[in-house]
Amino acid sequence: QVQLQESGPGLVRPSETLSLTCIVSHYSISKNYYWAWIRQPPGKGLEWIGTVYPGGSTYYSPSLRSRVTISVDTSKNQFSVKLRSVTAADTAVYYCAREDRNAFDYWGRGTLVTVSS
Amino acid sequence: QSALTQPPSASGSPGQSVTISCTGTSSDVGGYDYVSWYQHHPGKAPKLMIYEVNKRPSGVPDRFSGSKSGNTASLTVSGLQAEDEAEYYCSSYAGSNNVFGTGTQVTVL
Numbered sequence: 001q002v003q004l005q006e007s008g009p010g011l012v013r014p015s016e017t018l019s020l021t022c023i024v025s026h027y028s029i030s031k032n033y034y035w036a037w038i039r040q041p042p043g044k045g046l047e048w049i050g051t052v053y054p055g056g057s058t059y060y061s062p063s064l065r066s067r068v069t070i071s072v073d074t075s076k077n078q079f080s081v082k083l084r085s086v087t088a089a090d091t092a093v094y095y096c097a098r099e100d101r102n103a104f105d106y107w108g109r110g111t112l113v114t115v116s117s
Numbered sequence: 118q119s120a121l122t123q124p125p126s127a128s129g130s131p132g133q134s135v136t137i138s139c140t141g142t143s144s145d146v147g148g149y150d151y152v153s154w155y156q157h158h159p160g161k162a163p164k165l166m167i168y169e170v171n172k173r174p175s176g177v178p179d180r181f182s183g184s185k186s187g188n189t190a191s192l193t194v195s196g197l198q199a200e201d202e203a204e205y206y207c208s209s210y211a212g213s214n215n216v217f218g219t220g221t222q223v224t225v226l
Contacts, residue, residue, distance in 0.1 A: 036215075045120065045220040046155070046163065046206050059213050062118050095162065102210040103153035103168035110162060 002027040004096050004108035012090075012115050018083040022096030022108060023076075030054045030074040034099035037070060037081045039092040040110075047092075051099055052079055086115045121146065121207055121218035128224040129197045137221045139190040139207030147188035151210035154183060154192045156203045157220075163206065167192060199225050 008020035022035070029035065037049040050060040052070040060068055064083070072079040083090060093112050097104040122140040129135040139146065139154075146152055154167040165174050167183035170190065180195045190209070194201055202225045207218035 038217075046157075046208075046217040048208070048215040048217060051215070061214065099215075101169060102149075102151035102215060103165055103208070104155070104163070105165045105168070105174060107162035107164075 002098060002106040004098065004106060006094060006096050006108045006111040008094075008111060008113070010112060010114060012086055012113060013117055014087055014115055015085055018086050018090060018113055018115070019080065020094055020096075020111065020113070021078050021080045023078045024098075025077075027098075028074075029072060029077045029079065035072065035079045036097045036099045036104060038095045038097055038104065038107075040095070041089070041092040049081060049083075049094075088115050091115045118145075118211060118214055118216050121209060121216055123205075123207060123218040123221045125219075126222045126224065128226055129194075130226045131197055131199065133197050134193060134195045135197060135223060136191050136193045137205055137207075137223070139192070139209075139218045141188050141190075141209055141211075141216070143188060145209040145211035145216055146185065146190050148212070149210045150185070152183065152185055152190040153208045154181075155206045155208065156201075157206060158203045166205075194223070197225050201225060 003025040036051040050070045067084045069082045093110040095110045096108045098106040155163040157163040170185045171183040
C-alpha cells in the first residue's frame, strides 16, 4: 500500500518561503505516476497547487505559478514544494498526493502550516 | 482558473439517494473525461471515490456513481448510510491544470 507523509515547519513568517517534503513509502517515485501538492485553507475548499513528473515536467496552478516550485528527489523517494513570499492567505493544511489519470488516488494525512509573525 | 461550482449542502435520510452537481466550463468538465470525486471527513485525508467521470476505485461501494452531461458532472450516493456524511469535492483536468470544486457538505438526517 502506497504511503505518503508530509514533513516541514508548522510555522512560517510572512514574506519567507514555505518548504515541505513528501516522503513516499512502498512505491518507487521514479515509476510511472505524477505527484501533486494540494492545500486547504481553514474553512475553505481544496486547492490544487501543482504536479511533478519524475521525468522533470511540472505543472502549476496559474494563481500560484509565480511563487511555487515543485521538485522531486528520486534518490530519497520524495518530492517537495517551495512557496515563496508567503502571507497569511497561505495558511492551510498542505497535502501531498499521487496523481493517476488526473485523479488523486493516494494522499498524505496533511500538515498544517501557519503563516504568522 | 475558477473553482468548479457545487451546491454548499445536500441531505437525505438513511437509505435515500442524494445527487451532487459540479458545474464547470468547456475548458474543464465539459472538455475532458477526467472528472473525479473525493470524500473528506474532518481531520482525515480525502478519499478518491470516482475517477474518469464514472469509474470506482477498488473498495469503493457501488452505491457511489458518477456521470457527466455537458459542463456538469454529478455524483450520486444511493442507499445513504451514516458514514457517508462528509464533505465531497469534485475535481477536473483543465488542460495542464487541475481544478477542484467548491465542496458540498452531505448530511445524513
